Amino acid sequence: MGSVFEVCPPPLLFAGRSTFDVLYRLDRLPEEDTKVYARQFCVASGGPALNAAITHSLLGGKALLLSAVGSGPWAAQVAAEIARHSIQLLDLAAGTEYETPLTTVLASAEKASRTIVNPPLSTVTLPVLAASWQQAVPRSWGSVPPVVLSDGFHLSEVLPLLAACRNAGAMLCLDGGSWKPGAAELAPMLTAAICGERFSVPGVPETPDAVIEWFAAQGVPHIAITGGARPILGWDRGRRFEIEVERVAVVDTLGAGDVLHGAFCHYFSQNQEFESSLRRAAALATLACTSIGAQAWAKQTGRQVSGASSAGS
Numbered sequence: 001m002g003s004v005f006e007v008c009p010p011p012l013l014f015a016g017r018s019t020f021d022v023l024y025r026l027d028r029l030p031e032e033d034t035k036v037y038a039r040q041f042c043v044a045s046g047g048p049a050l051n052a053a054i055t056h057s058l059l060g061g062k063a064l065l066l067s068a069v070g071s072g073p074w075a076a077q078v079a080a081e082i083a084r085h086s087i088q089l090l091d092l093a094a095g096t097e098y099e100t101p102l103t104t105v106l107a108s109a110e111k112a113s114r115t116i117v118n119p120p121l122s123t124v125t126l127p128v129l130a131a132s133w134q135q136a137v138p139r140s141w142g143s144v145p146p147v148v149l150s151d152g153f154h155l156s157e158v159l160p161l162l163a164a165c166r167n168a169g170a171m172l173c174l175d176g177g178s179w180k181p182g183a184a185e186l187a188p189m190l191t192a193a194i195c196g197e198r199f200s201v202p203g204v205p206e207t208p209d210a211v212i213e214w215f216a217a218q219g220v221p222h223i224a225i226t227g228g229a230r231p232i233l234g235w236d237r238g239r240r241f242e243i244e245v246e247r248v249a250v251v252d253t254l255g256a257g258d259v260l261h262g263a264f265c266h267y268f269s270q271n272q273e274f275e276s277s278l279r280r281a282a283a284l285a286t287l288a289c290t291s292i293g294a295q296a297w298a299k300q301t302g303r304q305v306s307g308a309s310s311a312g313s
Contacts, residue, residue: 010142011062011088012265013165015158016049016151016175018067018082019101020074023254025292028110039109040292045081046103048151048175048258051295055262055284057085058298061269064141066158068092068126072099090137092157098124105254107292112250131160133168144168147269149261151175155182163189171268175261187215192222192274194264196257199225208233222274226257232282236274243275243282252292259297260285 024038045054053063065082069075070093078100082089104117129136133144148170150162159182166172166189174186176195179202187193193215200206201214208225212235215223223235229250232243263281271277288297 009061009269011064011145012053012056012269013064013066013145013148013170014049014053014056014151014262014265015066015148015154015162017047017101017153018045018050018065018069018078019047019103020044020078021046021103021105021254023105023107023252023292025107025109025252027108029106029108029115042293043077044293044295045078046255046258047101047153048177048261049149049153050078050082051255051258052149052151052175052262052265053087054081054085054295055259056266057087058295059263059266061266063087064137064145065089066092066129066154066161068098068122068154069100070094070096070098070124074100074102088138088141090141092126092129092154093124096124096126098122098126107252107254109251112253114252114254116254126154126157128157129161131164133161133164136161136164144170147171147173147265149173149175149265150186151177151261152180152183152186155180155186159185162186171272173261173265173268175257177257187218187220190215190218190220192224192264192268193220194224194226194261194278197225197227197230224278226260226282228253232278234275234278241275243279245282246286248286248290250289253289255293255295256285256288259288 023042025040030036053065057063065087069078069091101119106115144165148165171191172189174190174193176199204210204214212223221237225233229245234241260281263284264277267277267280
């Protein structure tokens, strides 16, 4: 009698920022020198790369994370969340005085917006990873992942390794929230660049078309610009398209872009089809806006991780 073996897909790599987020949902942003009570409150691990890795994990994928967690009051909570989702971590800040950033998020119900207050930038020097997959990462990580996402953070530490991954055949994707040092060196390596509408390139007009044209000139085959509730503008090897964003009752937009990027990498790794992967990811990101917390969508789809704390609890 024959046997059927399930082939597990290879893990994907997410490189960038991890934080610990404190989120207050308010009726409206408070005026200066006042006191207010929040409508809702939650604490959760955050950061673009970590949220994307968690999204991929909740969708059933295996995730590797290159990020700085380090020490400090919030590091244990973030490390526990990473472990809860069975994400393998290479901590860029291990053995240093770097502390996990604590971010404060004010979500306005009136404006369906969020305002983020970050701590001062860390001055701790982190080590630069080797420009070799075998030398830079644990042996247990196996071979180079088929898809690698960078959110632009810690580029000076990970750019040599990202280049090695690209040279080995990995599809390299950018979560472009804002321009960061090293982005110009990263751009020619990219397979896909998915950027927010506030992403701007120094010396280039601050318009979506100009950003798309700049990435296209760098040889990037797949480009998209997101605009909140406005249609996503896509460019697929010269073909332009738009993706309408479903109108929903927005509760919290924090992390919705991270969900989109994590879901995109998950789907793109399966079919290498840019537009269809982006459409599916956009639908999930829209769902993520209807509840508080970047992971709350998982409860609505029955993908809650056993033992994981619920966002908004």
